[in-house]
Amino acid sequence: MDVRRMWRQWLSRHDRVRDALPGVPLVVISVAATAVGDNSWHEPYWFDGVWTALSCLPLAVRSLRPLQVVLVTLAGDLALMAFAPHMVAAPAASLIALYTLAALGDRRTAWTVGVIAALMITGVYAGSHTESLVGGASLVRFDLAIAATALGRAVRSRRDHLAEAAGRVELAERTQEEEARRRVTEERVRIARELHDVVAHHITLVNAQAGVAHHLMRTNPDRAYEALAHIKDNSRTALDELRATVGLLRQSDDAPDVRAPIPRLTDLDALIGGFQSSGLIVTVTRLGAPRPLSPSIELTAYRIVQEALTNTHKHASATRAAILLDYGPHLLRVMVTDDGRPGAPKGAGTGHGLIGMYERAVAVGGSATAGPRPEGGFQVVAELPLALAPATVPGAS
Template sequence: MITTVRDYLAAHRRAKDAFPGALLLVVSVFASMAGPSGWHGPRAAPVLWTAAACAPLVWRSRAPVLVTVAVASVEVVHLASAPGQPLVPGASLIALYTLASRLPRRRAWVIGLVVTVALTVALAASRSDEVFAAGTLASFDLLVLSVALGDLTRSRRAHLAALSKRAEQAERTRDDEAARRVTAERVRIARDLHDVVAHHITLVNAQAGVAQHLVRTDAEAAYQALGQLKDNSRAALDELRATVGLLRQDDDVSEPRTPAPTLADLDDLAASFVHTGLPVQVTITGALRPAYPSIELAAYRITQEALTNTAKHAGPGATARVHLDYGDTALRVEITDTGNGVRAADMAATDGHGLIGMRERAAAFGGTLTAGPGRGGGFRVVAELPLPQDPGDAR
């Protein structure tokens, strides 16, 4: 029953505004029936004055100032027309509470105190009492208390609204951060896909060309070239499956994934280019020590992309060299070739993503990458990636 009434009042503003006045009117009816000699029929005058004072309360939330003035005026007129009659300013208490809960604090207290003083003076005059009499001060305290309760309600409502706003802002911030991370992950996966596809397709294309050239002159060599083409195709599929597998949902069926390549796999990477006619030499200097797996993967992908670009742009008869230099604080990866010295701008115009992807990989770990024509011709890519200060932190 209580829940039904609460829901109804929440859905009907006018009924909610009128509800306290209706209760006050019912109380006045029962109060007018009580007397020294027992219960009797309700007296019309007190009930009608109470009804007149409560009537404006129907609009108390829409026009709290006008309602407060109207209610107070009715009660002052009542006190003036019936001197000596006891009056509890119930309608004024409701009006003042609504006023303080709806208006800004300063304005509400100014209006509330003016109305409170006017009602207190009218009550004292009606009773022929002094303003500072106990009964008069009790009424004054009740009126001030109603203003204070209304102000407290307004403050609490504002505090809850601020908390709700901060919660919504925090939720939006979390959503923005989640979207940013999703975007970054998509870029990273796209970069991996580009590296894998560009590398292996370049090898497959070169090996297919070799096989096509040899098929009429050296069947055995052509057969071996086709076998290498098959191996590279399978490797491309395995890496694509491993990379795309990152996009699987938690409830997807898991499949075996190829381990992420490391710097220990550079010899295999170099060997895969030898079959395409690009000899690659790998050298290592400095105190060899492990790096973070993510940094090793970045160094491997940078090397893979640089060699892929060499295979595409260096021209026939070119060779390449990969040099790893382990310094005190950084790993330096240098890839050079003896090709025709194609400019970085030409590579960017042809591919558009290779150099950008390499720079992004280096920058992701606080490293740097430079690319451009080599000193003695060809092309040169140099990446510097930070190494852990404590070797035990790398694994």
């Protein structure tokens, strides 16, 4: 097995030797054939072997110039068949050249040349041997030329099929790798978005309530104690939400029992209570007919409201915020506005919160916009479909 592999590797590095190799048995056979007599063996006709070797020389470049090699070998074999019919039993070099042309060239050229060569070989053989064109010996030459062409096309088809199969496998592997990288990227963004929403919201409230407790510790211990209690509650809620978020990120489906407990629109009162305890007055208005929605839609709406209120509390210097939930026939419209002053100082935000809003809305097939209002304050508007499209479920959160 090792010898065979080494031999193949050596031939792959020596193209001319590989191309000329089929001519070796042709020369040996032709010399041996001249040594066979009617009743005994005799001295071979070495002159016939020399001519056979000369006719096989063009085969050394058959992979480089297949059509030219066919023409040269065919001309030589036909000349020998016409002028020295006893020297050529079959145009072997031409058959090898026809096979090479069919295996390396295009189908139309291969069959055109193959049929013409078969007709010429049959005609010259029949004329030089005073045979009929439809005689057995003449038809054998015709069949040999057609068979060489057909064999070459079969080999070419098999090679093309194997190359196509290898290409499909390579494409599938490359597509699989790209899909895996895409899913990893989406999951990283998804995790970052969830952690940002949970951590940023609760840390903002804890920071605000800690400031209140620090300010009132000496002048109003009771209210300072109340602020510390809110800090404790928010810290516990943050830990619970982080656990729920980790559980949510570990699942790929959208079943409520799998991802529970996750925030929903029914939890807005608790969310608003945390902000109000920090001094922000929040009102909620519901239009249309509120109804249960897909957990992913409800989670998206809740996170958008949460991020909008967090930004309002951190950056807008606002005292009031209004939430509007408008249940339409096909869309849920979520709008959060505040009364922040146009010149209010901004905190050192990263912009990830707004980006997360857009990504969440788009992930469930909706849209989101955010920007300052002409009359002052800031406004976030999101339109979410009431029914989640199945194709968007994996990235819904």
